[in-house]
Amino acid sequence: MGGIQGARSVMRLVVEKLAAERGGRAVFADLSFVVEAGTLLRVSGANGAGKTTLLRILAGLAAAADGNAAWHANDDLVRPAEAACFVGHANAFNDALSVKENLAYAAALSGHNASSQNISLILDAFGMKAMINRSFGTLSQGQRKRCSLARLLLLDSDSASNSNGRGGRAWLLDEPFVALDVDTQAQLATVISAKLVAGGLVIYTSHQAVDIHAANTQEILL
Template identity: 40%
Template structure:
């Protein structure tokens, strides 16, 4: 489903990696590992279609990445994509509309509850702690079962053990249902997956 061939990435004149191939089928978990600055985030952004690779190409369902890809892929980067001036609920609702996800008010509430955000649902995001902000971004995962490909950049950063568990459960359920997951993480984690792959990037 997701294929990349001969990918190369250059940042600021430095070649981070080259000749990287990968292929991902339903139910696969791909973990990208490597020291800081080895190009993990860059690889994820290339797979999301944000960064243009210095060489090589990424294909989804055999086609080059286009706008339809946006409906079938979920990307959560370092920044939480939560606007300070909108409430937690408004932020979630905007994301849901932007990605044309099928949901309802009840399920939105549930997603926030799952991440322990029900008390701050009506609070502008500027008053959230760093961890809460991450949770507000990740609450989307609870509504994204229908989205086949998840790309998560350091999803466990700044989360307490409770939230780590929530994310792991959601990811495992996603994989069990035939979804795909690419993630970078420094922490060890346990996500049950039908198939696992590992890419080690060198610094």
């Protein structure tokens, strides 16, 4: 439990001389940067520059070819599984199950307890409350995307993380604005801003320029 407790305190990401390969071909090398809590980091680069690969490495889903990326919480090292939450191109929802069942499963796997009340509260933030019992396969692409973004809030909604008011898990968002309508883009931008104000750390990739209100921003180009 100590690690999970740590994940709720101030986060810091240190990347040193990171290199990645995909299918035996180097995608990027010698990448070093530091991101502090409360910062919004945008990763940009052409198709195939390794943006998704970078996020997957930071999330602990892929291994780096060289160098390392480490999450710190108050100077303690935290495992990526406890430090970050990754939302990628795939929605990570099963078509046959309802939105609620899918979200409860995702929360339980990351070590959180999601009450139905919590789930409906969070879906409300993305205007999806009415869809809570719909099976995921019957939703439109945009609605699906909203559900997968709702997953982020669910992991932060744990009462313990609210009570200490810190930033919670870092968010790693791979092209979060794709397939969203203008209103939802604005909603997501608001949610990200709120996360940053609370001391969270957000890393995202995007081709579009989206207005996100943030005090500290960083950008790296792959």
